[in-house]
Amino acid sequence: MGASINKGGLLAGKVAIVTGASRGIGEAIAYRYAQEGARVVVSARTVEDGDHVLPGSINSVVKRITDAGGEAMAVRADLALHEHRENLIKETNDAFGPVDILVNNAAVTYFVPVETFREKHYRLMMEVQVYGPFHLAQLVLPSMIERKSGWILNISSHAALHPQKNQGGRGGTVYGMCKAALERFTTGLASEVYANGIGVNVISPGLVATPGVLHHKLVTEDTPEERITPVEHMAEACLRLVHGDPQELTGKITYAADMLKDYQLTPAELLAS
Numbered sequence: 319m320g321a322s323i324n325k326g327g328l329l330a331g332k333v334a335i336v337t338g339a340s341r342g343i344g345e346a347i348a349y350r351y352a353q354e355g356a357r358v359v360v361s362a363r364t365v366e367d368g369d370h371v372l373p374g375s376i377n378s379v380v381k382r383i384t385d386a387g388g389e390a391m392a393v394r395a396d397l398a399l400h401e402h403r404e405n406l407i408k409e410t411n412d413a414f415g416p417v418d419i420l421v422n423n424a425a426v427t428y429f430v431p432v433e434t435f436r437e438k439h440y441r442l443m444m445e446v447q448v449y450g451p452f453h454l455a456q457l458v459l460p461s462m463i464e465r466k467s468g469w470i471l472n473i474s475s476h477a478a479l480h481p482q483k484n485q486g487g488r489g490g491t492v493y494g495m496c497k498a499a500l501e502r503f504t505t506g507l508a509s510e511v512y513a514n515g516i517g518v519n520v521i522s523p524g525l526v527a528t529p530g531v532l533h534h535k536l537v538t539e540d541t542p543e544e545r546i547t548p549v550e551h552m553a554e555a556c557l558r559l560v561h562g563d564p565q566e567l568t569g570k571i572t573y574a575a576d577m578l579k580d581y582q583l584t585p586a587e588l589l590a591s
Contacts, residue, residue, distance in 0.1 A: 321587040323388040327354030328561050333414045335406065337397060337454070338424030340364040341374025343473065343523055343552055347421055348379055349589040350553035351560075352388035357414045361395045361406055362424065382589050389414075397424045397450040398442055407457040416461040419560045422451035422500075423473040429489040440492055447496040452503060459511070466515035469560040472504050474522045474571070497522075501571050508569035517564030522573050523552040547574055550585040558583060 334351045338344040340362035352358045360376045360383075367375045376392035383390040393409045395402040410417055426446045428439045455470055462468030477490050478497035501520050508518035524547035555577035559567065577583060 321349070321353060321386075321589045323353055323355070323383075323386050325355045325387075327356075328557065329419070330355035332356045332418040333359070333410065333416065334419035334421065334560070335359045335361060335410055335417055335454075335458075336421040336423060337361045337395070337406075337450075338473075339379060340376045341372060343549060344421070344423040345374060345379050346549040346553040346588055347423065347556045348390070349383065350557050350586065351419070352383040352386075352390055353586065353589065354557060355388075356419065357389040357391075358383060359391050359393055359406070359410045359414065361393045363394060363396050365392065365394050386589050397454075398426070398445045400453070403450060403453050404457065407454070416465065417458040418462075418467065419469045419471070420454055420458050421471045421473070421556065421560075422454060424450065425473075425496075427493050429493065431489045432491050435489075435492060443492055443496055444499075448499045448503070451500060455507060459516075462516050463511065463514045467564075468516045469564065470504075470507065470516070470518045471556060471559050472500050472518075472520040473556075474501050474520045476522050476524070476573075478522070505569050505571065512565065512568060515564055517560070517562075517568040519559045519568060519570040519572065521552075521555060521559060521570075521577065523547055523549075524574050548585065550588055551575070551578055553588060554578065554583045554585040 329351055334356040336344050336348045336358060339348045339360040348358050348360050360379045362376050364375045365377055367378055380390040380392045391413050393406050395406040397403060424446060426442055451472055474497045477494040478501050504518055504520035552574045555574040558577055558581050
C-alpha cells in the first residue's frame with residue numbers, strides 16, 4: 319500500500335508552514351505533515367519546475383499533496399527579503415488561519431574559505447539562515463502565545479559542531495556559524511515561551527542525499543552508504559517534534575537518528591515515493 323493522506327492524523331486541522339520546501343528535506347517534511355492531516359503552506363523561491371538549476375518546485379509539491387487528497391498551498395518567498403517573510407505569514411493567515419507549526423528549513427549556502435569569503439554572501443547567509451527564522455518566529459509568536467499553543471522547528475546541521483583543529487575543511491565556517499546561531503536561538507526561545515505552551519526545537523538531519531547536498535558534492539560515490547540518512551527518517555523525526563506535550567518536548571538540540579532511536583519511530587513512506 320502506498321503513502322496516503324490521513325485527514326484525522328496526528329496533525330489534523332493544524333496549519334503548518336515549511337520553508338525551503340521545493341525539494342529535499344523541506345519537501346519531505348511537507349509531505350509527511352500533509353499525510354497526518356496538516357494544511358501545509360509550501361514555501362520557497364522555486365515556483366515551477368525548471369525555474370532553478372536543481373529539480374523541484376513548490377507547485378509540484380503542492381500538486382502531489384492535493385492530488386493525494388491533502389490540503390496545501392504554494393507561497394513564493396525569498397527569505398532574504400523582509401516583505402516576503404511578512405507576506406508568507408499574511409497569505410497563510412488569509413487562506414488557512416493562524417500558524418500552528420513553523421518549520422525553518424530554507425538555506426542559502428556558499429562553501430568558501432574565510433580568507434576569500436565575500437561580504438554580500440556572508441550577509442545573505444546570515445539573513446536567510448539566522449535572521450529569517452528569527453523574524454518568522456516573531457511574526458507567528460503573538461498568535462501562538464494568545465492561543466497557548468504552537469510549535470517552531472528549526473533545521474540545523476552537524477556543521478554547527480566545533481571542528482577538530484586538524485580537520486582542514488571545505489569552506490564551511492560561515493555555514494557552521496549560521497547553524498550554531500540557529501541552535502542557540504532555539505534554546506533561548508524555547509526557554510522564553512516555555513510557560514506559553516509553545517515547543518521550540520532544532521534538529522540536524524545527518525547526511526541526506528538531497529539535490530543541494532549532491533550539488534555541493536557533500537555526498538559522492540565514495541561516501542559509505544551507512545553514512546547517508548534516508549530523507550524519510552528526517553521527515554519522521556520532524557513530525558515527532560511538532561506534536562505532543564510542548565513542555566516535555568522543547569529546547570531539544572537533536573538529530574534524526576537519535577529521534578528515531580529514542581522515540582522508537584518507524585519512518586513512513588512519503589507521497590514522493
